[in-house]
Amino acid sequence: MEDYLPNEYDVVVVGTGMTESIVAAAASRIGKKVLHLDSDEYYGGLWATFNFDGLQKWIEDLKVSKSSAKDVSEVDLELEEKFLKTSNEYSTVENIEETWYISNDADLPVVSSKDTQTDSTGDGSGSGDEKSDDDKVEKKENVKQWSIDRIRKEYRKFNIDLAPKLLFARGELVELLISSNIARYAEFRAVSRVATFMDGKLTQVPCSRADVFANKTVSVVEKRMLMQLLTSCMEQGADSPEFDGFRDKTFLEYLNTKNLTPIVQHYVVQAIAMATEKTSCRDGVNRTKHFLNSLGRYGNTPFLWPMYGSGELPQCFCRLCAVFGGVYCLKRQLDGVVIHKNKCKAIISGKQRISLEHLVLGQGHLPPEVVASEGEQRISRGIFITDKSIMQGEKENLTLLYYPPEQPDQEPVTLIELGPSTNACPQGLFMVHMTCKRTTNAKEDLAYVVNKFLKAEPLDPLAIRSSIHSHTQTVSPDKRHIQEGDQDNREESTEESPKPQVLWSLYLNLPASDIKLNESTPSNLHLCSGPDLELDFDFAVNQAKSIFESMYPDKDFLPRAPDPEEIVLEGEEAPGPKFEGDTEAEEKQDVEKAEKED
Amino acid sequence: MANRGTAQRPNGSTQGKICQFKLVLLGESAVGKSSLVLRFVKGQFHEYQESTIGAAFLTQTVCLDDTTVKFEIWDTAGQERYHSLAPMYYRGAQAAIVVYDITNQDTFVRAQTWVKELQRQASPSIVIALAGNKADLSNKRVVEFDEAQTYADENGLLFMETSAKTAMNVNDIFLAIAKKLPKNEQSGSASTSGQGRRLVETEGQKAATGNCCK
Numbered sequence: 001m002e003d004y005l006p007n008e009y010d011v012v013v014v015g016t017g018m019t020e021s022i023v024a025a026a027a028s029r030i031g032k033k034v035l036h037l038d039s040d041e042y043y044g045g046l047w048a049t050f051n052f053d054g055l056q057k058w059i060e061d062l063k064v065s066k067s068s069a070k071d072v073s074e075v076d077l078e079l080e081e082k083f084l085k086t087s088n089e090y091s092t093v094e095n096i097e098e099t100w101y102i103s104n105d106a107d108l109p110v111v112s113s114k115d116t117q118t119d120s121t122g123d124g125s126g127s128g129d130e131k132s133d134d135d136k137v138e139k140k141e142n143v144k145q146w147s148i149d150r151i152r153k154e155y156r157k158f159n160i161d162l163a164p165k166l167l168f169a170r171g172e173l174v175e176l177l178i179s180s181n182i183a184r185y186a187e188f189r190a191v192s193r194v195a196t197f198m199d200g201k202l203t204q205v206p207c208s209r210a211d212v213f214a215n216k217t218v219s220v221v222e223k224r225m226l227m228q229l230l231t232s233c234m235e236q237g238a239d240s241p242e243f244d245g246f247r248d249k250t251f252l253e254y255l256n257t258k259n260l261t262p263i264v265q266h267y268v269v270q271a272i273a274m275a276t277e278k279t280s281c282r283d284g285v286n287r288t289k290h291f292l293n294s295l296g297r298y299g300n301t302p303f304l305w306p307m308y309g310s311g312e313l314p315q316c317f318c319r320l321c322a323v324f325g326g327v328y329c330l331k332r333q334l335d336g337v338v339i340h341k342n343k344c345k346a347i348i349s350g351k352q353r354i355s356l357e358h359l360v361l362g363q364g365h366l367p368p369e370v371v372a373s374e375g376e377q378r379i380s381r382g383i384f385i386t387d388k389s390i391m392q393g394e395k396e397n398l399t400l401l402y403y404p405p406e407q408p409d410q411e412p413v414t415l416i417e418l419g420p421s422t423n424a425c426p427q428g429l430f431m432v433h434m435t436c437k438r439t440t441n442a443k444e445d446l447a448y449v450v451n452k453f454l455k456a457e458p459l460d461p462l463a464i465r466s467s468i469h470s471h472t473q474t475v476s477p478d479k480r481h482i483q484e485g486d487q488d489n490r491e492e493s494t495e496e497s498p499k500p501q502v503l504w505s506l507y508l509n510l511p512a513s514d515i516k517l518n519e520s521t522p523s524n525l526h527l528c529s530g531p532d533l534e535l536d537f538d539f540a541v542n543q544a545k546s547i548f549e550s551m552y553p554d555k556d557f558l559p560r561a562p563d564p565e566e567i568v569l570e571g572e573e574a575p576g577p578k579f580e581g582d583t584e585a586e587e588k589q590d591v592e593k594a595e596k597e598d
Numbered sequence: 599m600a601n602r603g604t605a606q607r608p609n610g611s612t613q614g615k616i617c618q619f620k621l622v623l624l625g626e627s628a629v630g631k632s633s634l635v636l637r638f639v640k641g642q643f644h645e646y647q648e649s650t651i652g653a654a655f656l657t658q659t660v661c662l663d664d665t666t667v668k669f670e671i672w673d674t675a676g677q678e679r680y681h682s683l684a685p686m687y688y689r690g691a692q693a694a695i696v697v698y699d700i701t702n703q704d705t706f707v708r709a710q711t712w713v714k715e716l717q718r719q720a721s722p723s724i725v726i727a728l729a730g731n732k733a734d735l736s737n738k739r740v741v742e743f744d745e746a747q748t749y750a751d752e753n754g755l756l757f758m759e760t761s762a763k764t765a766m767n768v769n770d771i772f773l774a775i776a777k778k779l780p781k782n783e784q785s786g787s788a789s790t791s792g793q794g795r796r797l798v799e800t801e802g803q804k805a806a807t808g809n810c811c812k
Contacts, residue, residue: 003680043684178797184654185686187794298795307794308689315684322675323654329680421793564656564670 005329007354009035011551012347014334015362017045018537019528021317022544022558023360023551024326025182030555034326035356036318037349039088041331043318045362046091046510046530047163049311052155055506062093075348077338083348084367085336090374091364091530094509095441101458102503105149146387146429146503157426159309160383163510163531164416164433166191166400167304168290169297172541173313174304180558185316187307189422190299195391195401196271197452198263202391202401205271207301218263226264229255230272234292238285251275251284274402274535276412305398305416308423313537320561334365337525344522358551360526363515370521375512377533378438380411380445382507386430386500389417390453396421400535403449411436413449414535430500437533442507456502513539526550614664617781620655620690621772622672622720624712625697626705627679630731633762634697635671638772643763660769660776667776669693688720693727693775698746700730700759701738706746713753725778727756727771734761 010032013024020036021043028034042048042058050058075083151158167173167188177183194205206215212223232242246254251273255265269275273287294302306312322328337359338346346355389397396419403413413436418424424431432454434446450456513532517525526547532539548557623631637643639658655672672691677683694716698709709728716726728750730741743759750757756774760767 005680174797178799181654183797187690187796189794298797304797308686312686312689315686318684319654319675319677319686322677325676327679328677328682330682332680561654564654 003329003332005035005327005332005349005352005354007352009033009327009354009356011035011358011360012037012354012356013360014038014347014365015045015528016040016043016314016318016330017047017362017528017530018314018317018540019544019547020045020360020362021314021321022176022541023526023528023547025180025317025321025324026544026548026558027358027551028321028324028326029180029558029561030552031324032552034321035354036321036326036328037332037334038330039333039365043315043330044162044311045364046093047311047314049159049161049309052151052158052160054155055158055160059096059098059506062096075336075338076353078340080340081345082339083336084339084369086334086361086365086367088364089368090366090371090511090515091362092511094511095443095507097443097505097507099456099505100148100503101456101501101505102145102147105147151385151504154426157420157423158385158431159311159422159424160431160506161309161311161424161433162381162508163310163379164435165310165531165537166416166535167306168536168538169294169299169302169304171290171294171536171538173537176541176558177316179560180320181561181563182316182320182558185319186312188298188304189307189398191301191303191305191400192299192395192397193391193393193399194271194301194303195399196266197401197403198266198270202453204391205267208295211300218267219261222261222264225258225260226267229258229260229264229268230288230292233285233288237289238282243281243285246281249281250277251279251281252277254281254284270402270404274412274414276404301400303400305418305422320558323561334361337367339522342520342522344525358524358526359522360528360547362528363511363513363530366515366517366527370517370525371515372518373514373516375514375516377514378512379510379531379533380436380438380442380507381510382432382434382442382446382450382505384432384434384450384454384456384502385425385504386432386454386502387428388500389419389430390415390432390500398422403452406448409439410448411439411445413446415449415453429503432500435533438509442509446507450502453499454502455499456505459501459503524551614666615781616666616668617779618668618670619692619776619779620670620672621693621695621775622687622691623674623695623697624678624683624709624716625695625729626699626708627676629697629699629702629705630762631695631697632673634695634729634731634760634768635673637762637765637768639671641765643765645763658772660773662773662776662781665781667779667781669772669776685719688716691720691724692779693725694720695727695729695771695775696755697729697731698741699732700741701732701735703740706730706741710749713755723780725756725775726754727758727775729767729771730757730759731762733759733766734763 011024011027011034013020013034013036016036016038024034024036038045042050042054048058077083177186194207195202196205203217206212206218209227212218212226215223218226232240236242243254252269252275255268260268268288272291273279273284275284275287279287291302298304318326318328332349335348335350337344338348338353344356344359346353347359389399390401391397391399397417398419399415399417401415401417403415405412413434416433418431418433420427420429434449436445439445511530513529515527515529517527528547529539529543545557623635625631633643635656639656655670658669658671660667660669672687674683674687677687696709696712696716698705713726713728716724728746730743730746746759747757756771756778758767758771758774760771762768
């Protein structure tokens with residue numbers, strides 16, 4: 001039996017994706033009465049982050065088609081009202097392919113101390129670790145190999161993103177989190193390195209001025225060249241006369257006139273602007289500027305990653321919405337919308353008719369009648385649990401890699417590699433996310449990058465044992481650093497390091513993020529798009545802002561919420577008229593409270 | 599903004615270490631979660647209390663010998679009402695108070711569900727306290743003290759009956775939690791609970807308002 005909800009609101013938001021959640025928070029913050037629903041039992045929709053168990057359940061649920069909305073005939077309509085059934089067809093996830101590359105516990109041979117002896121010789125890269133291995137023999141005997149069972153058992157230590165996104169340190173979302181005081185709800189880690197593939201191997205891109213000057217692969221002349229170029233992008237921007245001749249040319253064409261050396265050009269195009277041959281000069285300059293602008297605020301690179309995954313961020317906005325009185329109800333289906341004279345008047349959910357001033361819909365809840373174009377920007381995703389970093393370093397890294405297409409029919413791929421300190425995975429493992437624009441299906445689109453950086457073949461149990469000794473999942477954290485450091489030095493001298501072994505992978509295609517509504521759409525119905533292709537959240541923030549502005553043009557967008565110390569209790573002299581157990585009254589008072597703060 | 603920080607300043611002498619902990623409140627609607635917090639943080643009680651007050655969380659400090667324990671107390675903001683509490687609520691929480699109403703058997707049953715939920719969602723090392731609130735209404739009692747005590751013992755929970763109205767055991771339950779929390783280096787200096795970084799205004803801007811993080 002569904003819960004009975006109060007049935008009159010200023011704003012009803014359906015779907016708890018990023019854009020929806022920001023709009024919900026913004027409306028609640030200015031004192032509007034908000035109802036926020038989601039048909040799923042988790043927050044985030046296609047922006048969600050799951051633990052391993054939750055992800056398995058999500059995959060299972062996709063196989064079972066969701067019960068379709070109720071029949072129109074069941075809905076009581078008043079005169080001149082029209083009922084539009086909503087559909088989940090615009091949030092369809094396709095081509096799901098999950099693969100294990102490891103075995104179950106029962107199929108694995110027992111590891112004993114004897115194996116330690118034989119294996120260290122069998123593994124070409126293991127020699128540097130022997131000393132510490134000997135110290136640790138006793139420990140190793142207790143260490144289990146990674147098996148399907150073990151990953152399932154440690155499901156809670158995984159946080160797996162459907163739509164992983166970074167934040168530019170001075171991007172729209174960081175500024176919004178800070179200015180609204182929602183930043184208090186979340187924690188972040190700085191991306192510790194931006195990598196690029198150059199001369200047949202991965203290298204770290206020097207991001208800061210200090211990095212640039214400390215870099216040994218770039219000559220002094222090149223450093224000056226680079227700084228000069230970056231300065232002109234940064235200080236003058238795309239409108240400066242510097243770029244006048246390149247209004248309709250590509251970024252690459254502009255750079256070609258600057259006599260940059262190949263290395264410098266590579267850094268600028270592939271790592272800083274993350275541009276392709278087709279990127280316009282204007283876009284290239286703006287992207288370069290965006291990157292440079294965000295440097296030096298937090299950490300080594302311009303990027304931040306939310307702890308526990310991107311799916312935390314919609315929840316932060318939802319909490320703010322709730323703190324200011326928004327009502328939350330998950331696992332609650334939207335059946336359809338009631339239209340009257342080109343206005344959206346109410347929604348039908350379960351047995352209830354809920355009236356509203358504004359309806360904000362995630363793209364998974366649109367009535368097909370209002371959709372003009374289903375969009376083209378579809379996304380291919382690959383998620384991989386691996387046994388080591390694509391580029392091992394002295395410490396755990398959070399890595400961003402932009403990999404440009406090798407062939408004309410390929411799309412550039414963004415790769416984000418997360419380690420245990422982000423809570424993406426347990427100690428000893430890494431989580432690799434790949435994202436690109438869809439051309440065929442996720443597996444085919446990403447294959448060229450997967451093959452380049454990962455070993456995605458079934459692992460035979462003998463190989464597991466040898467790899468355990470060369471890698472780091474088995475030793476205590478304090479020794480790990482030393483060991484990884486050793487490996488790093490060794491690899492620098494021997495160039496080729498073995499690729500990370502994939503233990504598990506998931507491919508999927510997310511729906512288009514550029515659905516367009518037609519002109520007959522009621523003006524108080526607002527569409528929130530699903531995750532887009534861009535690296536950051538700017539698209540969602542800007543969409544939320546423009547939706548809010550169209551709803552409440554004269555109101556502030558998410559003004560700063562008070563700190564705990566600033567909370568003044570009301571009603572000390574005159575107690576409020578309502579008893580604390582009265583749930584509807586609570587909401588009302590919250591709203592009043594919010595208004596007082598404005 | 600006038601009465602900023604009246605009750606929560608530790609008394610001048612802060613020679614010992616300061617530990618900060620995130621504490622989450624759980625329990626059904628109307629069992630008195632917010633009232634417990636307001637009694638503890640502001641020393642106030644109102645029969646007709648608002649359940650949430652536009653605050654992300656409130657803070658209060660407790661002094662234990664040479665240690666100052668600063669609680670960052672998170673209230674559900676009503677998201678528990680339709681079983682829609684977000685997982686982010688539990689992130690990095692080192693302590694939880696699960697509240698029920700001694701005059702309502704159903705809230706006690708639900709409290710046990712909340713304990714299970716904590717065991718599923720929260721950190722394995724979380725310190726959980728069970729609070730049987732509205733102990734001042736003992737003439738309407740339906741949940742026996744012994745029943746709750748037995749349940750708490752079996753599940754390794756701290757347990758007290760409390761009254762936000764009379765202040766009975768309110769400070770005590772927070773104090774008991776403070777005593778049980780591990781006060782090592784990590785918890786001591788961290789401005790964050792989950793080892794990540796919190797975003798604050800950049801230095802120049804910070805001075806005026808910043809206080810969410812030091």
